Amino acid sequence: xxxxxxxxxxxxxxxxxxxxxxxxxxxxxxxxxxxxxxxxxxxxxxxxxxxxxxxxxxxxxxxxxxxxxxxxxxxxxxxxxxxxxxxxxxxxxxxxxxxxxxxxxxxxxxxxxxxxxxxxxxxxxxxxxxxxxxxxxxxxxxxxxxxxxxxxxxxxxxxxxxxxxxxxxxxxxxxxxxxxxxxxxxxxxxxxxxxxxxxxxxxxxxxxxxxxxxxxxxxxxxxxxxxxxxxxxxxxxxxxxxxxxxxxxxxxxxxxxxxxxxxxxxxxxxxxxxxxxxxxxxxxxxxxxxxxxxxxxxxxxxxxxxxxxxxxxxxxxxxxxxxxxxxxxxxxxxxxxxxxxxxxxxxxxxxxxxxxxxxxxxxxxxxxxxxxxxxxxxxxxxxxxxxxxxxxxxxxxxxxxxxxxxxxxxxxxxxxxxxxxxxxxxxxxxxxxxxxxxxxxxxxxxxxxxxxxxxxxxxxxxxxxxxxxxxxxxxxxxxx
RNA sequence: CGGAAUGUGGCUCAGUUUGGUAGAGCGCUGCGUUCGGGACGCAGAGGCCGCAAGUUCGAAUCUUGUCAUUCCGACCA
Numbered sequence: 001x002x003x004x005x006x007x008x009x010x011x012x013x014x015x016x017x018x019x020x021x022x023x024x025x026x027x028x029x030x031x032x033x034x035x036x037x038x039x040x041x042x043x044x045x046x047x048x049x050x051x052x053x054x055x056x057x058x059x060x061x062x063x064x065x066x067x068x069x070x071x072x073x074x075x076x077x078x079x080x081x082x083x084x085x086x087x088x089x090x091x092x093x094x095x096x097x098x099x100x101x102x103x104x105x106x107x108x109x110x111x112x113x114x115x116x117x118x119x120x121x122x123x124x125x126x127x128x129x130x131x132x133x134x135x136x137x138x139x140x141x142x143x144x145x146x147x148x149x150x151x152x153x154x155x156x157x158x159x160x161x162x163x164x165x166x167x168x169x170x171x172x173x174x175x176x177x178x179x180x181x182x183x184x185x186x187x188x189x190x191x192x193x194x195x196x197x198x199x200x201x202x203x204x205x206x207x208x209x210x211x212x213x214x215x216x217x218x219x220x221x222x223x224x225x226x227x228x229x230x231x232x233x234x235x236x237x238x239x240x241x242x243x244x245x246x247x248x249x250x251x252x253x254x255x256x257x258x259x260x261x262x263x264x265x266x267x268x269x270x271x272x273x274x275x276x277x278x279x280x281x282x283x284x285x286x287x288x289x290x291x292x293x294x295x296x297x298x299x300x301x302x303x304x305x306x307x308x309x310x311x312x313x314x315x316x317x318x319x320x321x322x323x324x325x326x327x328x329x330x331x332x333x334x335x336x337x338x339x340x341x342x343x344x345x346x347x348x349x350x351x352x353x354x355x356x357x358x359x360x361x362x363x364x365x366x367x368x369x370x371x372x373x374x375x376x377x378x379x380x381x382x383x384x385x386x387x388x389x390x391x392x393x394x395x396x397x398x399x400x401x402x403x404x405x406x407x408x409x410x411x412x413x414x415x416x417x418x419x420x421x422x423x424x425x426x427x428x429x430x431x432x433x434x435x436x437x438x439x440x441x442x443x444x445x446x447x448x449x450x451x452x453x454x455x456x457x458x459x460x461x462x463x464x465x466x467x468x469x470x471x472x473x474x475x476x477x478x479x480x
Numbered sequence: 481c482g483g484a485a486u487g488u489g490g491c492u493c494a495g496u497u498u499g500g501u502a503g504a505g506c507g508c509u510g511c512g513u514u515c516g517g518g519a520c521g522c523a524g525a526g527g528c529c530g531c532a533a534g535u536u537c538g539a540a541u542c543u544u545g546u547c548a549u550u551c552c553g554a555c556c557a
Contacts, residue, residue, distance in 0.1 A: 149481055229557060300515050334517040352516055
C-alpha cells in the first residue's frame with residue numbers, strides 16, 4: 001500500500017481545501033453535530049470526551065496552584081454589567097438578552113453571561129472586608145454566550161464551554177504573579193499534554209481583553225499557517241475593584257483596593273488539536289489527552305480463541321492503566337482500521353490467528369502508520385514506550401512546522417512578501433503605536449499583532465511600519 | 481453584518497432550465513458466505529424535497545419571505 005494514498009474519500013485533502021478538511025474531520029470523527037441554532041453545537045461523545053480529558057487535566061493543574069472551584073449564575077442584570085465602562089463597551093455588541101419570564105416582561109433585562117467578571121466582582125464586593133479574606137482564587141467551568149456573526153464548530157460558537165478563573169489579591173505584585181502563573185499552566189498544558197508548541201507573550205492595547213490592563217496569551221500555529229489564540233490570562237489592576245467598590249482593611253487598618261485577574265481556556269482548544277495534529281485520514285489525538293489510547297482490533301475474530309485472546313489483551317492493558325477499547329463489531333478489519341484512524345485514536349493493536357500462533361500482537365501507530373510486532377508478554381511495557389514516542393513525535397513535528405513557518409521582517413514590504421509566500425508568524429519590531437498596527441493590517445491583507453513576545457530579540461532599531469524607534473519585537477500573523 | 485453558494489432518506493448527490501405519482505450510490509435492518517487496509521450475495525426498511533406564505537387544476541421545480549449550513553470579507557476567544 002502506497003503510503004501517501006488517501007484511504008478515506010470522505011475527508012477532503014488538507015492542502016487542497018483546509019476549511020473543508022476541518023469540517024470533514026469534525027464530522028467523520030463524530031466530535032459534534034449542528035444543532036439547528038446557529039453557533040450552538042451538539043457535543044457528541046467523542047468530542048465531549050476530549051473536553052472531559054482537558055477539564056480533568058487542567059482542573060488538577062489549577063488546584064495544584066491553589067484554585068478553588070465555584071459556580072455563579074448564568075444571568076447578569078444589565079445594571080451590573082454597566083458598572084465597568086470599558087468592559088461593557090467591549091461586550092455590548094455581542095451579548096444576548098433575556099427580556100421575559102414566561103409572559104411577563106422583566107423590569108430589568110438580563111444578559112446571558114459572555115464572561116463573568118462582573119458576577120465575581122459583585123459577590124466579592126459584598127463579602128470581602130479584611131486582608132484575611134484575601135486572596136480569592138476561584139474558577140468556574142461553565143458555558144458562555146456571545147452573539148457571534150460567523151461561527152465554526154469549536155473555533156467560534158455563540159455558546160461555548162470554557163473555564164474562567166477569577167482572582168483578587170491584596171497587592172498588584174501578587175495579582176501579576178497569579179496572571180503569569182496561570183499563563184504558565186496553560187503553556188505547560190498545551191505543550192506537555194496537547195503536544196502543541198506555542199508563541200507566548202503579551203497583547204498590544206488594541207488586542208487586549210475589554211477592561212484589562214495586561215492580557216497575556218498563548219498563540220498556536222495551525223496547519224494552514226493561521227494563528228489561534230489558545231488561552232488568555234488577564235491582569236486588571238484595580239479597575240474592576242474600583243468600579244465595584246471592592247475594598248478591604250489591611251494590616252495597618254487602612255482601606256485598600258484589591259487587584260484582580262482572570263484567565264480562560266475554551267473548547268476552541270479542541271479545534272487547535274484538530275488543526276495542529278490532524279492529517280488527510282482524519283484526527284490525530286496526542287496520547288496523553290486521548291480519551292481512548294488504543295483500540296484492540298481482532299482479525300478473523302470468528303476463529304477459535306481470537307476474541308478471547310483479544311479480550312485478555314484488552315484487560316491486561318486496562319489493568320496496566322491504559323485507556324483501551326476493543327472493536328469486536330462484525331465490520332471487516334479494513335473498515336475498523338480506517339475508523340480508528342479517522343477517530344484519531346493514537347494506536348491500534350491488531351491481533352489475529354497469525355499473531356496468536358507467533359505469540360505476538362501488532363501495534364500500529366496513528367502518527368507514522370508504523371506497524372510494530374511485539375511479543376504478547378511485553379505488550380504493556382512496549383505500549384507505554386510507543387505512546388510516549390507518539391506524544392514526542394507529534395510535538396516535534398508541530399514544533400518543526402512552527403519554526404519553518406516563523407520568519408522575520410524588517411520592513412513592511414518584506415513582511416508582506418513573506419506572508420504572501422508562506423503563511424505563518426512574522427517576527428518584526430514595533431514602535432508601540434496602534435496606528436502602525438492598523439497600517440500593517442491594511443497593507444498586508446489582515447495581518448495583526450499576535451503578541452509582544454516574552455522573549456525579545458533586537459531585529460532592528462526601528463518599527464517595521466513607521467521607521468520610528470522600535471520598542472518591542474512582536475509576533476505578527478493572520479489569525480482565527 | 482456585507483458578498484457568493486447550498487438546503488431532496490443517516491451521508492454524497494441527480495431531478496429544478498421546460499410545473500404533471502420521489503430517484504441513485506453509500507449507509508441501515510435480516511439471513512448466508514467472508515475476515516491481515518473501508519468484503520460479497522439475496523431480501524427489506526426509510527423522504528409530505530429546510531420552514532412559511534403566494535401563483536397554479538396541479539409546486540421538489542416558479543415568486544416572496546424566513547431559518548440553517550459552507551466559503552470569502554468585517555467583527556470577535
